[in-house]
Ligand SMILES: O=C(O)CCC(=O)C(=O)O
């Protein structure tokens with residue numbers, strides 16, 4: 553077992569061995585500890601029903617999306633057209649890697665620690681050496697464009713692992729594009745506007761596994777951040793843990809087995825000139841249960857330049873963000889991290 557900074561790589565193994573105290577590298581500074589954050593239990597992110605979209609009966613969908621994207625940057629979709637069976641199959645395939653493979657088998661899939669967002673099994677989100685460690689292990693799959701997709705690099709811990717990830721990737725891309733269309737329309741833009749600005753979709757699928765934690769009040773499964781790309785689609789199991797920040801309070805996203813959580817990323821906030829916001833979110837741990845989530849990220853190519861859409865700029869609404877090359881945005885994130893504030897705030901133009 554590899555040791556990172558004196559701590560075995562796999563917290564899962566530590567937990568199974570009966571760990572009662574969290575190693576110091578995992579203890580969050582007091583202000584980030586879940587116990588010291590303001591939580592709201594009486595509200596959660598909106599739910600948007602896409603049932604009638606297929607027949608072009610939009611009802612209030614655009615208004616609902618506009619509110620959800622403007623106020624939260626996060627919502628759950630139901631009747632999204634992705635078969636429930638595929639969601640369940642993706643969850644069990646993901647779980648099989650963490651539950652059915654022993655640590656030395658998982659180790660064969662380790663990602664490259666020296667390169668950002670490399671494919672495979674890992675535990676650190678950022679490459680900074682000094683950050684507190686997340687109580688999480690993950691497997692990142694590169695799925696789109698197909699030129700970066702090689703299923704032979706994925707585990708076969710489940711009889712249908714590779715075909716499930718391929719089929720899931722396909723459905724997530726279709727849903728992401730459908731949502732980008734609706735989001736464009738809800739901003740009063742031509743249907744294809746945001747999709748065209750994002751360009752060719754780069755998709756990664758990350759399965760995150762959060763082992764139960766003996767001291768959940770001191771740790772985070774995943775530190776607070778907003779996703780860098782355009783749009784993230786996430787499913788979780790029945791164990792709650794994802795929280796979204798709204799007006800200074802953390803709201804827990806209720807696990808709904810057939811819903812898909814939508815998180816707007818920083819590039820969408822820039823394209824919308826700040827009318828829509830990216831969601832600041834984090835994952836907390838709990839003492840009783842392991843938790844699993846599958847996040848599918850849809851990002852622009854590294855060479856794509858993002859800037860506010862021209863149609864949204866006028867005298868009363870000047871550009872609020874500087875243009876950025878997506879690849880530069882990503883590198884600065886991996887080396888500096890969010891550092892307690894939103895990465896995107898570095899691009900703000902102060903009028
Ligand atoms: O596990 C979760 O619910 C959150 C995962 C996440 O935010 C991420 O992978 O970027």
Ligand SMILES: [Fe+2]
Pocket residue numbers: 777778779833847
């Ligand atoms: Fe995220």
